[in-house]
Amino acid sequence: MSDLHALADTVAVVCLLLGSLLCLTAGLGLVRFPDVLTRMHAGTKPQVLGVLLIMVGGAIRLQGWSATWMLLLVAVFQMMTAPVSAHMISRVAYRRRHVRRDLLLVDELGAGHREAGTPHGDEPADAATARGARGPAGYGQGSLG
Amino acid sequence: MNEPAEPRFGQHLRHQVPLLLWLVVVWNLLxxxxxxxxLLSGIVVALAVTLLLPLPPVVGGARLHPGAAVVFLVTFLGDLVRSGALVAWQTVRPRGIAHSAILRVQLRTDSDLLLTVLTEAISLVPGSMVIDLDRERRELALHVLHVDDERDLDRQRASVHATEERVVRAFGSAEDIARLRERPMARPAGTPGRTS
Structure with missing residues (x-):
């Protein structure tokens, strides 16, 4: 019985440590990556996996269904919301030209792919003149949503 | 099932039932x-939430194909772990990341619900994150964290199509699944591959 407990504790500790490590790399990614879009990758994937591992570790260690259910909910909502928020931020960042275009191999969403004159509510504010010119015209116009 | 004469309220309720069930489950889990x-207080709260904060109904609905759903879930969890580990490694490795890319992928699915599931899944699988979704053209724009060359782009497109297929087989209706057999488009029409 105590063997089983020790084993469960070990698994829990491993999960918790791995999860914390992944969350650390998520934070590190925010510092190391060059622009908003790449930072969002760091902010979603290792972080979600980290939270999931911490939840698993917590569920093993806490022993008790009521805590487990709660942790399960946290995990589910984390998986549902993290991509959505990352998507929203990336979308705004793309339209606001907070993108390092020199680091993009391909940008198929950019200028030239949508016919001029077609009304497109989703069009990035000014993909055609995107080279770092951030005049007042870029701001203020182009409502989001 | 799709009688046009069906009273609006009944239809409304039918669309709300999954949401109600989910809210009751969440309440109980909490x-x-x-x-x-x-259970009873959960039902009361769920009804209050759905009546006070109404959401637009999810049209189309979904069917669950258990076998395919298990395949999807297992692959998804595998992808999630792989993707977390990969991005973590790309973060800490000395050479970091080289080039990113923004791709457009033509999808075959035409259902709001399936597209939502697909988008969530793609955002959590290795390398890609959805930036934009052109609902009319069924085109997905995604940002890929690390690409070396054109082959990586093709691989990424193929992986999106594979994910799409798994999602549709797991949750799609018969028409959705039939639509998968439309020509698998490698590139959106009228957009030649370009490097800039």
């Missing part, structure tokens, strides 16, 4: 213990 009081 309490952590099972009791009739929790």
């Amino acid at each position: 309490w952590g213990t099972w009791s009739w009081a929790n």
